[in-house]
Every structure is written in C-alpha cells, then in structure tokens.
Amino acid sequence: MSYVDEIIEQVIAKNPDEPEFHQAVREVLDSIRVIVDANEEQFRRDALLERLVNPERQIKFRVPWVDDKGNAHVNTGYRVQFNSAIGPYKGGLRLHPSVNIGIIKFLGFEQIFKNSLTGLPIGGGKGGSDFDPKGKSDREVMAFCQSFMTELCKYIGADTDVPAGDIGTGAREIGYMFGQYKRIRGLFEGTLTGKGLSYGGSLARTEATGYGLLYLTDELLRCHDISMEGKTVAISGAGNVAIYAAEKAQQLGAKVVTCSDSTGWIYDAEGIDIAALKEIKEVKRARLTEYKNYRPNAEYHEGKGVWSVKADVALPCATQNELDIEDAKQLVANGVIAVCEGANMPTTEEATKYLQENGIYFVPGKAANAGGVATSALEMSQNSEHMSWTFEEVDAKLKKIMENIYHNIDNAAKKYGFDGNYVVGANIAGFEKVLDAMNAQGIV
Numbered sequence: 001m002s003y004v005d006e007i008i009e010q011v012i013a014k015n016p017d018e019p020e021f022h023q024a025v026r027e028v029l030d031s032i033r034v035i036v037d038a039n040e041e042q043f044r045r046d047a048l049l050e051r052l053v054n055p056e057r058q059i060k061f062r063v064p065w066v067d068d069k070g071n072a073h074v075n076t077g078y079r080v081q082f083n084s085a086i087g088p089y090k091g092g093l094r095l096h097p098s099v100n101i102g103i104i105k106f107l108g109f110e111q112i113f114k115n116s117l118t119g120l121p122i123g124g125g126k127g128g129s130d131f132d133p134k135g136k137s138d139r140e141v142m143a144f145c146q147s148f149m150t151e152l153c154k155y156i157g158a159d160t161d162v163p164a165g166d167i168g169t170g171a172r173e174i175g176y177m178f179g180q181y182k183r184i185r186g187l188f189e190g191t192l193t194g195k196g197l198s199y200g201g202s203l204a205r206t207e208a209t210g211y212g213l214l215y216l217t218d219e220l221l222r223c224h225d226i227s228m229e230g231k232t233v234a235i236s237g238a239g240n241v242a243i244y245a246a247e248k249a250q251q252l253g254a255k256v257v258t259c260s261d262s263t264g265w266i267y268d269a270e271g272i273d274i275a276a277l278k279e280i281k282e283v284k285r286a287r288l289t290e291y292k293n294y295r296p297n298a299e300y301h302e303g304k305g306v307w308s309v310k311a312d313v314a315l316p317c318a319t320q321n322e323l324d325i326e327d328a329k330q331l332v333a334n335g336v337i338a339v340c341e342g343a344n345m346p347t348t349e350e351a352t353k354y355l356q357e358n359g360i361y362f363v364p365g366k367a368a369n370a371g372g373v374a375t376s377a378l379e380m381s382q383n384s385e386h387m388s389w390t391f392e393e394v395d396a397k398l399k400k401i402m403e404n405i406y407h408n409i410d411n412a413a414k415k416y417g418f419d420g421n422y423v424v425g426a427n428i429a430g431f432e433k434v435l436d437a438m439n440a441q442g443i444v
C-alpha cells in the first residue's frame with residue numbers, strides 16, 4: 001500500500017467519529033501524492049506524514065459560566081495547535097453547538113496550508129467551543145468569553161498562538177476575550193486578531209475574508225477573459241464572510257441575488273440590499289425573515305435552496321458540506337461558471353469532483369478565503385510595530401496577496417500536470433513551504 005493510503009487509513013482508525021477531519025486529510029494527502037511518491041523513502045524514514053496529520057498539541061477544557069437567571073452551565077473549550085513549522089499557530093475560534101474535536105481538527109489542518117498560501121509567517125491552529133451565542137444576552141456572552149479565556153490564556157500569546165474570529169465569534173466576542181487576556185496576563189499585545197479599531201485592530205480585517213474571496217474570484221475570471229461585471233452571483237450565509245463578499249461583488253458590478261442563514265434563504269431579483277443585511281445581522285442579530293421588511297419584493301424560503309437559483313458564480317460562505325452533489329448538479333444545469341469557497345470545506349467531496357469534471361472553475365476555501373487570516377497576519381505586523389496602517393494600505397496588500405495566491409495555485413497545478421485543478425494546486429503550493437520548513441527543523 002502506498003504511504004499516502006497507509007496514513008489515510010491510520011487517520012481514520014485513530015480518529016474514529018471525526019468524518020470532517022478524515023475528509024480534510026484525504027483531500028490534502030490525495031493532492032500531494034505526486035510529491036510523496038517521489039520522496040517516499042525519506043518521508044517514511046522521517047515519519048513526515050505522521051507528523052503532518054498529528055497535531056503538535058490539543059487542549060481541551062471545561063468552561064463554566066452563569067446565565068442571567070443564576071444557573072450555571074458547562075461547555076467544552078478546545079484549542080488545537082496543529083503545526084508551527086512556518087510561524088506561531090494562527091486560526092480562528094468557532095462558537096457553535098456543532099463544535100467537537102473533529103471539527104476543530106479539520107479546521108486546524110486546513111489552516112496549515114491556507115496560512116502557508118498567504119506567504120506570511122503563520123502556522124496552523126484552530127479552537128472554539130460548543131457554546132451557542134445565539135439568543136444569549138451580552139452579559140451571558142461576556143461570562144462565557146471570560147471563562148473561556150481564563151483557561152485559554154495559559155496557552156496563547158503574540159508569538160506563540162494568535163486566535164481570531166470564526167463562526168459565532170465576531171467583534172463582540174473578541175473584545176471580551178481580549179479584555180480578559182489583558183487582565184490575567186497583564187499584557188497589551190496582539191494575541192488576538194479581529195480586534196476593535198480602538199484597541200489594536202486593523203482596518204479592513206472585518207471586510208477581509210469576503211473582499212479577498214472576490215479579489216481572487218475576479219483574478220480567476222480575468223485570467224479566463226471573463227469579467228465579473230454583470231454576472232449573477234449566488235451566496236450562502238449571512239455572516240461576516242457572506243456580507244462582505246456580497247458587498248465587494250456588487251462593487252465589481254455583479255448582482256448578488258441570494259443569501260441564507262440556518263433557518264432559511266432570500267432570493268432578491270433586484271440584488272441583495274447590503275445595508276439592510278448589515279442592519280439585520282450585525283446590529284439586530286436577527287433572522288433573515290426580517291429582510292422582507294426592507295425589500296417587500298424579495299422572496300424568503302424556509303430551509304435550504306440557495307444553489308437552486310440560476311447564477312454565473314456561486315460563493316458558499318456558511319459552513320462545511322453545505323453544497324452537496326444535488327446542489328452541484330443544479331448549479332451545472334443552470335450554467336454556473338465558477339464556484340469559489342468562502343467557507344471552510346463547504347463543498348462535499350462528491351460535489352467537488354462533479355464540478356471539476358464538468359469544467360467549472362473550482363477554488364477551495366484554503367485559497368479563496370485566505371484573505372481573512374492574511375489580514376490577521378497584517379494586524380499582527382501592525383501590533384508588533386505599534387503602528388496602524390490606512391484602510392487603503394491594508395486593502396491593497398490584501399488584493400495583492402489574493403492575486404498571488406491565485407497565480408501560485410494555478411502554477412503549482414500546471415507544474416505537476418493538473419492544469420486547472422485548483423484543489424491540487426492549492427494543496428501542493430501550501431504543502432511545499434511547510435515541507436521545506438519541517439525538513440529544515442529536524443524531527444520535532
């Protein structure tokens with residue numbers, strides 16, 4: 001059996017009940033087969049793949065907190081410090097009831113290669129909790145965040161591990177966590193990114209993942225002589241990534257006709273009203289049913305359905321495995337040109353394969369959504385030089401980073417004979433730098 005297949009089997013056997021982690025490992029290892037096969041003897045001797053798929057450290061802790069009625073609750077907190085070959089661990093904190101160790105490991109594993117693709121010196125990590133911020137008061141969220149950070153602060157720091165936002169963790173949560181970190185450790189340092197602008201945050205970090213997704217998508221299309229101008233775009237999600245993806249798509253002259261949350265989805269033939277969406281989600285923290293109050297002509301549908309709409313470009317920006325084979329078939333039947341992932345691993349393996357076989361330009365999340373973490377790294381730079389850059393400066397750097405990522409994954413795919421396969425291109429391009437650093441640092 002090949003070394004790659006052996007390791008995939010081992011990962012499944014040693015990490016049962018973690019299907020998302022298996023999926024992420026399978027995709028990466030399948031892509032880098034060509035490099036592994038060519039170096040099999042050295043890789044086996046150095047247990048290179050075993051070291052790649054086993055996190056350097058996994059931290060799991062209880063998070064007790066008290067609700068507004070005086071009742072105590074206990075959630076589980078996680079931080080997986082996956083790989084520090086190229087820099088301090090870096091990656092978000094997810095707060096969602098579906099969080100478990102397998103989800104955090106899949107996200108942490110993806111983050112290694114994503115962070116490498118940014119070209120910046122950041123290693124891979126991820127964390128979070130099964131706490132659900134939905135429907136909680138600000139005081140309850142603060143109580144949770146303070147308790148979570150009371151334990152997490154022992155393991156993080158500006159040069160060791162720098163968490164940030166993800167699903168359920170936005171500016172409010174980062175603020176509470178930063179306050180508690182500073183209070184316990186006595187350090188005002190850039191140990192979290194996505195901070196507010198008044199206490200060390202970077203301009204353009206809020207917009208970065210969504211804007212970056214569109215900078216990459218625009219570059220991809222431009223290189224195939226297609227313009228974003230006038231294109232119809234279907235977006236899923238209605239959170240940080242979705243909102244700013246929609247905003248930049250509209251700035252580029254496209255029409256965004258959908259968005260969604262976990263209860264339903266919107267079809268707005270006139271183009272999504274971004275100001276309304278921001279007010280509903282960022283200010284009121286309300287459901288998408290409210291959108292009809294702003295745009296009476298828009299349709300609200302319960303459940304799933306965003307991918308049934310005719311669109312030229314599809315941007316899944318909600319969560320993992322939200323775009324399945326049936327969705328992929330509908331998108332293809334409706335003439336989609338490109339699918340670029342704003343979320344992490346939103347497309348199932350079967351759907352990805354179908355899209356690629358049907359000639360759709362498909363860019364995986366680790367390349368397409370890397371603008372968020374890249375701008376987090378720019379926030380770290382600004383923090384360590386005690387400076388803040390203008391919006392235009394950060395945005396220009398972000399755009400350049402995303403264009404470079406597109407060209408790097410395109411070139412890597414071509415170099416290894418997988419022209420146009422951006423999954424293989426992204427995994428190889430991300431892996432090469434990590435491999436070089438791991439080889440240089442010995443068996444650690």
Ligand code: NDP
Binds near residue numbers: 239261342
């Ligand atoms: P938010 O919490 O801001 O928004 C998440 C959105 O997705 C919400 O509309 C939410 O709906 C929906 N959603 C979440 N979970 C589910 C689910 N299980 N089923 C259906 N809908 C769901 O998160 P972000 O926008 O930050 O993150 C979205 C995706 O992008 C995630 O995959 C994240 O890992 C990825 N990402 C985020 C980055 C960032 O900088 N924030 C960077 C790179 C990737 P509802 O509110 O109803 O739950």
Ligand code: 2IT
Binds near residue numbers: 091092093370372373
């Ligand atoms: O998935 C991701 O890349 C993020 N949630 C952002 C991580 C970060 O450190 O900004």
